Each structure stands twice: as structure tokens, then as C-alpha cells.
Amino acid sequence: MDQHSKTREKNPLLTSSGLPPFHLIQPGHVVPAVTQVIGEIEGKVESLEAHLEPTWDGLLEPLEKLDLPLEYAWNPVVHLLNVRNSEALRKAHETMLGNVVALGLRLRQSEPIYQGMKALRQSDLWNRLSNAQRRVVELKLRNGEHAGVGLTGEAKNRFIQMEREISQISTDFSNHVLDATKAFELIITEEEDAKGWPESLRNLAAQSFNQARRDTDVKATPERGPWRITLDHPSFVPFMQHSRRRDQREKVYRAFITRASEGNLDNTEIIQRMLRLRKEKAELLGFGSYAEFSLASKMAPSVTAVETMFQELQRASSPHAFKDLQDLKRLARRQGQTEPIAHWDLPFWAERLREKRFDYTEDQLRPYFPLPRVLRGLFSLCQKLFGILIEPADGEAPVWHADVRYFRVLDQDGKRVASFYLDPYSRPQEKRGGAWMDNCLVRRRLDHEIRLPVVHLCCNSTPPVGEKPSLMSFSEVNTLFHEFGHGLQGVLTTVDLADVAGVNGIEWDAVELASQFMENWCYHKPTLIGMTKHVDSGEPLPDDLFQKVLAARTYRSGSLMMRQLELGMIDMELHHSYTPAGPESPFDLHRRISMQMSPLPPLPEDRFLCAFSHIFGGGYAAGYYSYKWAEVLSADAFAAFEEIGLENESAIAKLGRRFRETVLAPGGSRHPMDVFKDFRGREPSTEPLLRHNGLVAPSGSDE
Ligand code: ZN
Numbered sequence: 001m002d003q004h005s006k007t008r009e010k011n012p013l014l015t016s017s018g019l020p021p022f023h024l025i026q027p028g029h030v031v032p033a034v035t036q037v038i039g040e041i042e043g044k045v046e047s048l049e050a051h052l053e054p055t056w057d058g059l060l061e062p063l064e065k066l067d068l069p070l071e072y073a074w075n076p077v078v079h080l081l082n083v084r085n086s087e088a089l090r091k092a093h094e095t096m097l098g099n100v101v102a103l104g105l106r107l108r109q110s111e112p113i114y115q116g117m118k119a120l121r122q123s124d125l126w127n128r129l130s131n132a133q134r135r136v137v138e139l140k141l142r143n144g145e146h147a148g149v150g151l152t153g154e155a156k157n158r159f160i161q162m163e164r165e166i167s168q169i170s171t172d173f174s175n176h177v178l179d180a181t182k183a184f185e186l187i188i189t190e191e192e193d194a195k196g197w198p199e200s201l202r203n204l205a206a207q208s209f210n211q212a213r214r215d216t217d218v219k220a221t222p223e224r225g226p227w228r229i230t231l232d233h234p235s236f237v238p239f240m241q242h243s244r245r246r247d248q249r250e251k252v253y254r255a256f257i258t259r260a261s262e263g264n265l266d267n268t269e270i271i272q273r274m275l276r277l278r279k280e281k282a283e284l285l286g287f288g289s290y291a292e293f294s295l296a297s298k299m300a301p302s303v304t305a306v307e308t309m310f311q312e313l314q315r316a317s318s319p320h321a322f323k324d325l326q327d328l329k330r331l332a333r334r335q336g337q338t339e340p341i342a343h344w345d346l347p348f349w350a351e352r353l354r355e356k357r358f359d360y361t362e363d364q365l366r367p368y369f370p371l372p373r374v375l376r377g378l379f380s381l382c383q384k385l386f387g388i389l390i391e392p393a394d395g396e397a398p399v400w401h402a403d404v405r406y407f408r409v410l411d412q413d414g415k416r417v418a419s420f421y422l423d424p425y426s427r428p429q430e431k432r433g434g435a436w437m438d439n440c441l442v443r444r445r446l447d448h449e450i451r452l453p454v455v456h457l458c459c460n461s462t463p464p465v466g467e468k469p470s471l472m473s474f475s476e477v478n479t480l481f482h483e484f485g486h487g488l489q490g491v492l493t494t495v496d497l498a499d500v501a502g503v504n505g506i507e508w509d510a511v512e513l514a515s516q517f518m519e520n521w522c523y524h525k526p527t528l529i530g531m532t533k534h535v536d537s538g539e540p541l542p543d544d545l546f547q548k549v550l551a552a553r554t555y556r557s558g559s560l561m562m563r564q565l566e567l568g569m570i571d572m573e574l575h576h577s578y579t580p581a582g583p584e585s586p587f588d589l590h591r592r593i594s595m596q597m598s599p600l601p602p603l604p605e606d607r608f609l610c611a612f613s614h615i616f617g618g619g620y621a622a623g624y625y626s627y628k629w630a631e632v633l634s635a636d637a638f639a640a641f642e643e644i645g646l647e648n649e650s651a652i653a654k655l656g657r658r659f660r661e662t663v664l665a666p667g668g669s670r671h672p673m674d675v676f677k678d679f680r681g682r683e684p685s686t687e688p689l690l691r692h693n694g695l696v697a698p699s700g701s702d703e
Pocket of ligand 1: 512
């Protein structure tokens with residue numbers, strides 16, 4: 001036995017069939033396995049570059065196969081990092097991450113591969129490829145071009161130089177925001193000042209004090225303080241909602257909107273520089289603006305299309321946002337506030353009004369939502385809509401934790417089409433927060449056989465306590481439905497090309513279509529009531545509670561909508577029509593748009609842009625609009641079901657199958673606009689989203 005096959009036998013990351021053996025993977029396996037796999041792939045790339053034929057079989061087929069070993073050697077590492085984090089695993093991941101990223105870039109920027117694909121597109125063979133095959137080539141060409149593969153000489157050097165600087169200042173931007181956020185604290189020592197705070201804020205703020213003041217003798221308790229308030233969201237948001245000290249709210253608010261705007265953490269220069277570099281980069285690649293460059297890889301067809309969406313949503317939402325403000329003003333006045341309402345009053349009075357209108361708490365709902373019951377409801381909805389059967393298959397697959405479940409998905413005829421893992425509960429010591437869906441094994445053709453897809457669904461729901469099952473909050477139920485929607489796209493795909501199977505290859509302003517579509521069912525009365533059963537009494541959710549949940553869905557929706565639109569507009573204009581280093585500063589632009597959008601004008605010293613990490617430190621540049629874009633799509637898709645009557649079982653089943661065939665099955669193998677039009681018969685409309693948000697006609701005051 002040679003050395004290679006020996007390590008292969010011992011290292012569980014060096015498999016290439018079956019499920020990843022999660023139970024056997026140790027941090028020590030990572031570096032040797034990934035190093036070996038990357039070395040082998042690099043060798044194959046070199047030989048492919050030297051001998052490729054501009055045909056599917058001579059170029060794309062070998063490319064498709066290249067990443068299979070990485071699917072087994074690297075994806076499980078990323079997954080375990082999310083669900084079973086440890087110091088050793090983090091180190092191993094960090095050691096190899098650079099090499100994995102470099103390999104991806106190496107492939108995207110390969111001149112011979114790029115030229116080969118271009119030749120294929122121009123040849124007679126092109127018309128003989130399937131739609132999915134053509135889409136794979138189109139996406140690869142686009143990714144390559146956006147990574148500068150089409151550039152030569154001076155332009156190429158400049159491009160590489162700019163990419164490096166953009167990546168550097170983007171990291172600087174985020175670090176400044178993090179450091180500026182960390183630099184602020186408000187210590188509260190008077191018990192009187194913590195009056196009215198919820199339990200969770202008291203706990204968090206006392207814990208925060210103890211962590212920050214480890215070296216003092218003072219030990220904070222949730223009941224007596226001292227409490228430490230910071231600008232991190234879990235501290236900032238509830239403090240603004242519940243602190244009765246108006247002056248302290250003002251202080252915290254002012255600190256929040258001026259983060260990273262002065263001293264050595266000032267992001268002002270970075271913003272200017274970033275906008276200039278992005279504009280130059282887009283122009284170098286042949287685009288009129290950075291926004292046009294960004295949209296070239298998205299579903300939204302043009303900047304104008306995005307602006308039209310903004311305007312339609314704004315027109316309908318604006319009167320509601322103004323009315324929301326009037327409601328808060330009136331409430332504040334009645335409750336004795338004599339000063340005119342200010343930004344630091346809004347969250348506070350909005351919470352008081354919420355308490356007045358919807359007197360229920362998340363905890364009140366929990367006993368009605370035991371996880372097993374919710375899963376049953378979800379699975380039977382999927383059976384009704386898509387004709388699939390979901391069965392437990394625990395024990396069939398290796399798992400990374402005893403709480404992890406495994407399920408099989410069967411088609412009508414009993415044939416298995418996919419499987420999925422569900423890792424439902426929060427485990428703060430080792431699992432990251434939030435919820436997500438990820439591919440475990442993507443559907444693909446392997447030596448004339450189809451390998452069925454397997455997906456990961458990870459949530460952070462409340463774990464079971466004692467004998468009782470996990471009791472979910474309504475928002476945890478929503479999250480489960482959301483991730484399950486992503487999962488459906490992964491498991492019900494019929495595409496055999498890994499690059500465009502399931503969620504792979506879907507433009508990211510369209511990728512939330514299926515997930516948010518599923519969320520809508522949580523507000524459909526029979527579906528929701530059907531998955532409730534009080535853990536003690538066995539009763540379903542009472543009608544009055546359901547009505548409150550329904551009403552809370554649209555609470556202040558006009559104000560929320562206007563805020564999201566405002567951010568989207570600022571982002572789009574900065575990356576489209578704005579001239580860096582022109583007469584208008586980015587802050588002037590922010591102010592100009594906010595004056596149109598916000599019922600309460602921003603403070604002149606507002607420097608929110610200096611902390612707008614989504615667009616200056618993350619991937620949302622000229623893409624912030626996609627939150628709304630995806631909501632429009634999913635609401636409109638759900639509206640198709642409403643139009644035929646949600647109680648019309650046979651029509652719903654028929655339409656559900658159509659959704660499965662037109663949206664879930666093709667995944668990323670078609671342009672999302674074509675996918676949407678196939679299902680809906682027309683382009684997306686903003687009307688259903690406005691209707692679901694209660695924003696069609698202004699309602700009377702009821703406060
Ligand atoms: Zn999502």
C-alpha cells in the first residue's frame with residue numbers, strides 16, 4: 001500500500017462518496033487533507049489548461065468534477081466550524097482558508113479556461129448544449145470577467161492593485177466600526193434608572209459590566225446593577241426601547257449615529273476613497289457605474305427597475321410612516337412628555353404603543369409550539385403543496401451532535417429524492433448564532449449515476465428543558481419555515497450540474513424567494529393553528545392570540561419600509577449617479593435623501609454612513625435594495641396562492657406542484673426573471689407586498 005492510499009484510509013476528509021463521516025472528523029485531519037486535495041486539483045488545473053478542448057466534454061465536464069474532492073475535504077470543515085466550533089478547528093480552518101480562496105480565484109482568473117469557454121460560446125456546439133449547460137458557461141464567463149480575466153497589460157495591473165486596496169480599506173472600515181462600537185459605554189448605577197427594563201436587558205447589562213470590570217471588586221447583579229449599556233444591538237436596541245431616562249437615551253443615540261466619524265477611527269476618508277475606487281473598477285470593466293456592475297450579476301434588470309420599485313413602495317408607505325409618527329407624538333403628549341418628540345424617543349414610544357395594542361408576549365405563545373408538532377405541520381404543508389413525503393431517518397447518517405436529526409424526502413411514488421439534516425437547538429458554546437441552510441452534498445451526476453442532494457438546516461431554537469419538548473417562539477417558527485424554504489430548493493432540484501443545482505448559481509437578490517415564500521404560511525390561519533398544541537392542555541392556539549399575532553405583523557410597517565427604502569436609495573445613488581469628490585459630500589447626499597424619506601429629519605451631525613458596514617465593509621454595495629426586491633418576489637409568489645383561494649385544496653395542490661416545477665426544480669439553471677415569469681406569467685408586482693404589510697390604504701387612528 002503506498003503512502004497516499006494509507007492517509008486516504010485514515011483521514012475521513014479524504015473520501016469522495018457517501019455522506020461525510022462527521023463523527024470521525026478531527027481538527028488534526030484538516031491541514032493534511034485539504035493540502036493534499038488542493039495540490040491534486042492544482043495539478044489537474046494545469047494539465048487542463050495545457051490540453052483543454054473548447055467543448056463541454058473537453059473543458060466543462062472536467063471543471064465540474066474538479067471540486068468534488070473539496071466538497072468532501074473542505075465543506076464539512078466549514079460546517080463543523082459553524083456547529084462544533086473549537087479553538088483547534090478554528091486554527092486549522094484559518095490555516096487553509098487562504099489556499100482555498102486562492103484556488104477559487106486561480107480558476108476564475110485562468111486565461112486559457114476563459115478563452116476556451118469563449119470559443120465554445122462562439123462555436124456551433126453552443127446551440128447543442130442544454131439550457132442548464134449554457135447557463136453554467138455564462139455564469140463562469142461572467143464571474144471571470146468580474147474578476148478581471150478579460151483585462152490585459154496596464155489595465156490588468158491597475159485592476160489587481162485596486163482589488164487589493166478595496167479589500168484592505170473594506171476591512172479597515174469594519175474594524176473602525178467594531179472599535180468605535182466597543183469604545184462607548186454608559187454605566188448605570190441608580191436602580192431608579194433601570195425601572196421598566198425587561199429581565200433580559202438587566203441580565204445582559206449586568207453581565208456586560210462584570211465582563212468589562214473583571215478587575216474591580218464590584219460585582220453587578222441583574223436586580224441591583226451596576227449595568228453597562230453599549231452600542232451593540234442586543235444592548236442598544238432594548239435600552240432605547242425601555243429606558244425611561246430621556247437624557248440617557250439621547251446620549252446613547254448620539255453616540256450611535258456618530259460612530260467611527262472622528263479621530264483615528266474616522267471612516268470619512270475611506271468612504272470617499274471606496275466610492276472612487278469602485279467607480280474606477282466598474283469603468284475599467286466596461287460599466288457606466290458601480291451600480292450597473294453590481295446589477296450585472298443580479299436578477300434586477302437595471303438601476304431604473306430598482307428605482308421604480310423604490311418609488312412604488314415609497315408612494316404607498318409614506319403616508320403610513322407619517323401617521324405612525326403622529327401616533328407616537330400623541331401618545332408621548334398624553335403620557336406627559338412636554339418636549340417635542342426626538343429620534344431618541346421613537347423606539348421608546350413605539351414600544352409603549354405596541355404594549356398597548358398587542359398585549360401578548362413571545363413567551364405566552366411558546367407552550368403552543370412544541371417542535372415535534374411544528375415539524376408535523378410543516379411536513380404536512382409540504383406534502384399538500386409539493387406532493388412530497390418527509391420521514392425521519394435518524395440513525396441512517398453520521399451526525400456531529402446527539403440532537404441532530406436526519407430526514408429522507410420521498411416523491412409521490414415513494415422514490416427517494418433527497419435527504420436533510422436538521423440541527424434545531426442553540427448551543428452557545430460551540431454553534432454560531434442565527435439560522436442558515438447550506439449544501440451538504442449538492443445534486444450531481446457522477447459516472448452516469450445521479451447523486452441525490454443532502455442539505456443542512458441549522459437553527460438556534462430554544463432547547464428542550466427536562467421532559468418537555470422544545471417550545472418554540474413564534475419567530476423561531478418563522479425562522480424554521482424560512483430555512484426550510486431554502487432547503488426545499490436544495491432538495492427538490494432536478495438539475496444534475498452542481499454549479500447550478502439547488503440554490504447554487506441563483507442571483508442573490510432572488511435567493512430569498514423560496515425562503516420568504518414559506519414564511520407566509522405562518523400567517524395562514526389553518527396552517528398555523530394546525531401546528532399548535534399547548535404542551536400541557538393540548539389546546540390549539542386561541543383565536544384572539546392568533547388575531548394579535550396577525551395584527552403585530554403590520555405594526556409600524558410603513559415606518560420600517562421607509563427606513564429600508566431610505567438605506568437602499570442612499571446605497572444605490574452613491575454607487576450610480578454620485579460623483580466622488582464632487583460638490584456634494586456623501587453626508588450631504590444622505591441628508592438630502594433622508595429629508596425626503598424620514599418623517600423626522602436627521603440631526604445635522606448624523607454620520608450614520610460611517611458605520612454603514614453593509615455597503616462599505618461587506619458585500620451589499622449597490623445591493624442593499626435586494627432585501628426589498630426579494631420580499632416583493634416572495635409576496636407576489638404567495639399572492640398567486642391567495643388569488644386561487646387558500647382554502648381551495650385541489651387548486652392549491654395544483655399550484656404548489658407548479659411552484660415546485662417552475663421555481664424549486666430548476667434552481668440556478670435559469671435566470672431568476674425567467675423562473676419568476678414561468679411561475680407567475682408576468683414580471684413581479686409590488687402590490688402583494690404592500691397589501692401583506694397593510695400599506696394599501698391609510699388606516700384610521702386607533703390608538
Ligand atoms: Zn434566507
